[in-house]
Amino acid sequence: QQQVKQSPQSLIVQKGGISIINCAYENTAFDYFPWYQQFPGKGPALLIAIRPDVSEKKEGRFTISFNKSAKQFSLHIMDSQPGDSATYFCAAITDSWGKFQFGAGTQVVVTP
Amino acid sequence: EAQVTQNPRYLITVTGKKLTVTCSQNMNHEYMSWYRQDPGLGLRQIYYSMNVEVTDKGDVPEGYKVSRKEKRNFPLILESPSPNQTSLYFCASREYTGELFFGEGSRLTVL
Numbered sequence: 001q002q003q004v005k006q007s008p009q010s011l012i013v014q015k016g017g018i019s020i021i022n023c024a025y026e027n028t029a030f031d032y033f034p035w036y037q038q039f040p041g042k043g044p045a046l047l048i049a050i051r052p053d054v055s056e057k058k059e060g061r062f063t064i065s066f067n068k069s070a071k072q073f074s075l076h077i078m079d080s081q082p083g084d085s086a087t088y089f090c091a092a093i094t095d096s097w098g099k100f101q102f103g104a105g106t107q108v109v110v111t112p
Numbered sequence: 113e114a115q116v117t118q119n120p121r122y123l124i125t126v127t128g129k130k131l132t133v134t135c136s137q138n139m140n141h142e143y144m145s146w147y148r149q150d151p152g153l154g155l156r157q158i159y160y161s162m163n164v165e166v167t168d169k170g171d172v173p174e175g176y177k178v179s180r181k182e183k184r185n186f187p188l189i190l191e192s193p194s195p196n197q198t199s200l201y202f203c204a205s206r207e208y209t210g211e212l213f214f215g216e217g218s219r220l221t222v223l
Binding site for chain 1: 116143145147152153154155156157160162168170171202204208209211212213214215216217
């Protein structure tokens with residue numbers, strides 16, 4: 001039973017468009033919310049992360065929006081590029097527990 | 113170069129034949145963990161270790177064992193593999209907080 005629910009399962013976006021991936025969680029003890037990017041044949045790599053004391057974090061074309069009251073967070077990829085085509089995972093963890101919970105993943109395809 | 117190294121990267125074995133997947137990190141990280149990745153299910157945590165000699169179950173520990181005798185190594189042991197353990201396995205490490213660094217993965221097939 002997944003504690004972090006991720007949607008959509010897949011999405012196709014045109015080059016230059018915006019990709020939006022959503023995640024929802026139940027456990028209010030989570031205190032670290034990272035997003036990972038995975039290319040075929042590779043391990044996941046950290047893309048961007050946020051802690052619940054801020055509502056938004058931006059790094060280049062990637063932005064996390066965090067809504068603590070709704071227990072939701074999302075990844076926005078602005079000006080999507082073909083090189084962004086990958087699988088994206090959201091995750092949540094309580095640092096003191098050490099148990100990572102990952103979403104099921106979203107396969108993003110950016111068409112030229 | 114900072115990295116998490118897993119071996120073997122690919123393995124085909126038969127039901128019941130014990131196997132070990134090794135994991136080593138060179139970043140002096142306290143925390144290490146194992147995951148399996150299956151289509152539609154994402155990454156599920158098998159075991160984790162907050163520091164040496166301390167291990168805890170993740171969400172799917174059945175059929176797996178681990179040990180953390182030294183800081184850099186965290187092997188995953190399948191005592192009697194079954195076909196439902198066919199999967200892509202990842203080892204990862206981190207400091208007590210912050211970024212989780214993943215290995216390249218080990219693709220295991222159990223016939």
